[in-house]
Amino acid sequence: MSTTLVDEPTDRSARRLEQLISASTRRAVDPTTAPDLSGRLGDGQLVPAELLSTSGLGLDLTPEQWARLSREEVASILIAGIRFEAVLTAGFGIDLANRLDVAGAHADYALVEVGEESRHSRLFADLVRQIAPSAPQRLDRGVFRLVDRIGTALIVQLPATFHALVLGGEEIPDLLQQLASEHPETDPHLAAVNRYHRLEEARHLAYARLRLRELWPIASRLDRWALRHLVPVVIGGMWDTLVQPGVYETVGLPGWSTWRRVRRSGSRVVLRHRACRPVLEALLGTGALRPGRIPGSWRRLCGVDRHGNPT
Secondary structure (H helix, E strand, C coil), rough: CCCCCCCCHHHHHHHHHHHHHHHHHHHCCCCCCCCHHCCCCCCCCCHHHHCCCCCCCCCCCCCHHHHHHHHHHHHHHHHHHHHHHHHHHHHHHHHHHHHHCCCCCCHHHHHHHHHHHEEEHHHHHHHHHHHCCCCCCCCHHHHHHHHHHHHHHCCCCCCCHHHHHHHHHHHHHHHHHHHHCCCCCCCHHHHHHHHHHHHHHHHEEEEEEEHHHHHHHCCHHHHHHHHHHHHHHHHHHHHHHHCCCCCHHHCCCCCCHHHHHHCCCCHHHHHHHHHHHHHHHHHHHCCCHHHHHHHHHHHHHHCCCCCCCCC
């Protein structure tokens, strides 16, 4: 299923790659030793109730329950982030093993990004240890686990599809981290981590957009089909599983029914639209999708009409 790609970026892409690599080298930070990232999370509520997934449900919780819910939600999102970055590392590994000139410019940046994602994952894991979440992992079993494993194995073999999902996996947490880092009631250490991560991921988003422009013209029919029809389903699943049902059980709420209410809540749907529209805009910019012919799955994910206009 893999395709041999020539690792010869255009002159414009080569210049952009050089800029990205230079910026990564110049701004390299070890989050385990950086002074502004060496703090610890506080013992109370980490983000305000208005930024939690349950916003708009009218829940009547005690201050202790809100604090517990916030900590469990943050931990769930961090764990999802670590797992996504592991998939990203796997995808770059497949590229390096099967498709790229290992001494070429794209391979060089792939290695840079893998290094940065590894540092992020270590930082996220440290936060998870500090929180010590107790939520049962309701989605890490049965059909959910099977679909996840099969889907991951397929996705990393399809270059354009993979980089489109990189955009989704980066844009979604970027918005959530922006909202949290800008809110005065967010835990100071968590806000600092969010700001650091957003700065690094801005380069990764730029690279994914650049790579998609190069990959789309030579993408296979299966790769094109998957980007148009499978990717929005996967991104929607990523969004829905950021906060898994077991989180709500930790404060006495029914896990699955609360999770379903969250998925359907108006505020949550609006936030999903806001998080996913930049992915759609990037794909329209590469020509992978076209105004007037946007597939229904993308329209539903982003809340737009077939031309890309918000509905």
